[in-house]
Amino acid sequence: MRKPKIPEAAIKRLPIYLRVLEETAAADIQIISSAELAEKTGFSPEQIRKDLAYFGAFGTRGVGYDAALLSRRISRILGLHHGVNAVLVGAGHLGHALARYSISRHKDVRIVAIVDADPAKVGREIMGVVVRPSSDLVQVVQEQNIKIGILTVPAAEAQTTAELLQQGGVEAILNFAPAKLRLGPGVFVQNIDLTIELQSLAYYTSASEESSPSEP
Amino acid sequence: MRKPKIPEAAIKRLPIYLRVLEETAAADIQIISSAELAEKTGFSPEQIRKDLAYFGAFGTRGVGYDAALLSRRISRILGLHHGVNAVLVGAGHLGHALARYSISRHKDVRIVAIVDADPAKVGREIMGVVVRPSSDLVQVVQEQNIKIGILTVPAAEAQTTAELLQQGGVEAILNFAPAKLRLGPGVFVQNIDLTIELQSLAYYTSASEESSPSEP
Numbered sequence: 009m010r011k012p013k014i015p016e017a018a019i020k021r022l023p024i025y026l027r028v029l030e031e032t033a034a035a036d037i038q039i040i041s042s043a044e045l046a047e048k049t050g051f052s053p054e055q056i057r058k059d060l061a062y063f064g065a066f067g068t069r070g071v072g073y074d075a076a077l078l079s080r081r082i083s084r085i086l087g088l089h090h091g092v093n094a095v096l097v098g099a100g101h102l103g104h105a106l107a108r109y110s111i112s113r114h115k116d117v118r119i120v121a122i123v124d125a126d127p128a129k130v131g132r133e134i135m136g137v138v139v140r141p142s143s144d145l146v147q148v149v150q151e152q153n154i155k156i157g158i159l160t161v162p163a164a165e166a167q168t169t170a171e172l173l174q175q176g177g178v179e180a181i182l183n184f185a186p187a188k189l190r191l192g193p194g195v196f197v198q199n200i201d202l203t204i205e206l207q208s209l210a211y212y213t214s215a216s217e218e219s220s221p222s223e224p
Numbered sequence: 225m226r227k228p229k230i231p232e233a234a235i236k237r238l239p240i241y242l243r244v245l246e247e248t249a250a251a252d253i254q255i256i257s258s259a260e261l262a263e264k265t266g267f268s269p270e271q272i273r274k275d276l277a278y279f280g281a282f283g284t285r286g287v288g289y290d291a292a293l294l295s296r297r298i299s300r301i302l303g304l305h306h307g308v309n310a311v312l313v314g315a316g317h318l319g320h321a322l323a324r325y326s327i328s329r330h331k332d333v334r335i336v337a338i339v340d341a342d343p344a345k346v347g348r349e350i351m352g353v354v355v356r357p358s359s360d361l362v363q364v365v366q367e368q369n370i371k372i373g374i375l376t377v378p379a380a381e382a383q384t385t386a387e388l389l390q391q392g393g394v395e396a397i398l399n400f401a402p403a404k405l406r407l408g409p410g411v412f413v414q415n416i417d418l419t420i421e422l423q424s425l426a427y428y429t430s431a432s433e434e435s436s437p438s439e440p
Contacts, residue, residue: 212395
């Protein structure tokens with residue numbers, strides 16, 4: 009990993025552009041304007057032009073972007089053009105669901121390994137991937153050139169597991185455990201914490217006291 | 225719902241502060257400094273002071289914040305003090321996992337109803353909640369004063385389902401379906417798209433061509 013040159017929020021939008029561009033190319037449409045991209049993604053045309061300018065604008069003024077070309081360019085920027093291997097750690101309910109969802113759908117980020125601490129789960133097959141014991145984690149990561157770790161272990165095990173992932177060579181972690189990971193440099197961590205998502209959503213409902221107009 | 229006065233990024237940090245403050249209060253520690261909050265959350269003390277200032281600073285300079293008081297205040301701002309009801313739509317693998325995870329853990333945002341289109345799932349019980357048919361959705365939302373909807377339906381059904389949620393009175397939606405929802409004003413939508421999360425993570429690995437130092 010190196011210092012990202014593109015802001016994190018823009019990186020999050022790239023896969024959304026990619027999805028629309030791939031649909032466009034699949035429909036045999038060659039050129040897409042920033043206005044059409046805006047219509048399909050919900051972002052403003054200004055935002056889109058700014059994002060795409062981070063890696064050199066390919067659009068022709070008054071015409072638009074070459075959908076296939078831009079899609080290939082975004083794939084390369086994201087590192088999806090030759091695929092990235094991922095390991096899922098924790099084959100509980102959430103892990104199981106993620107594996108089923110992801111393995112059937114993703115060809116560019118591939119869950120090639122699943123690891124669990126529970127001996128009862130080891131050896132079972134999820135979507136064609138055999139669950140390996142936790143003690144094999146570092147070895148699995150090294151053997152299969154895995155760059156992404158998906159953590160769905162209990163909070164108490166998250167830190168230790170993340171350290172093993174880093175030790176093996178993982179460079180980015182998607183962390184579903186409600187725990188703050190502390191890792192050395194070289195690993196990018198993205199947290200998805202369902203408690204936080206649900207609690208912050210409550211702010212946007214009438215349950216929030218901020219929604220009361222009587223407050224000064 | 226009304227226009228949020230506090231930036232979305234700050235709202236996302238409030239539940240993280242809340243978690244640390246509740247742990248602090250539970251450990252019978254009365255006062256916490258912004259430096260300690262920073263140490264436990266990973267945010268900078270400046271960021272924390274700025275966030276907390278949005279709703280009036282309670283900290284005493286050189287001393288810190290009253291943990292119990294601040295925790296109650298954040299609960300009220302988020303609307304968690306009297307609880308918020310949520311419905312889960314889609315009891316597939318992901319929905320099932322979310323229900324199990326959430327019902328056992330969350331007392332402030334409560335999944336009080338689960339709905340599914342599949343007659344084979346209707347009537348089954350998940351963590352004490354009986355699955356109702358999709359045709360009951362609007363009625364369920366109205367009857368149980370539900371303000372939050374969690375969408376784990378297939379992409380093709382997401383828009384129609386979201387419209388029914390809004391019709392029933394839902395004010396915020398956590399959308400796991402890989403589909404862009406288009407709703408009228410009055411509903412806040414937070415998307416969690418696993419494809420996008422995984423694809424954007426790839427950028428932070430050495431698979432990304434941006435990581436190649438040979439590029440000018």
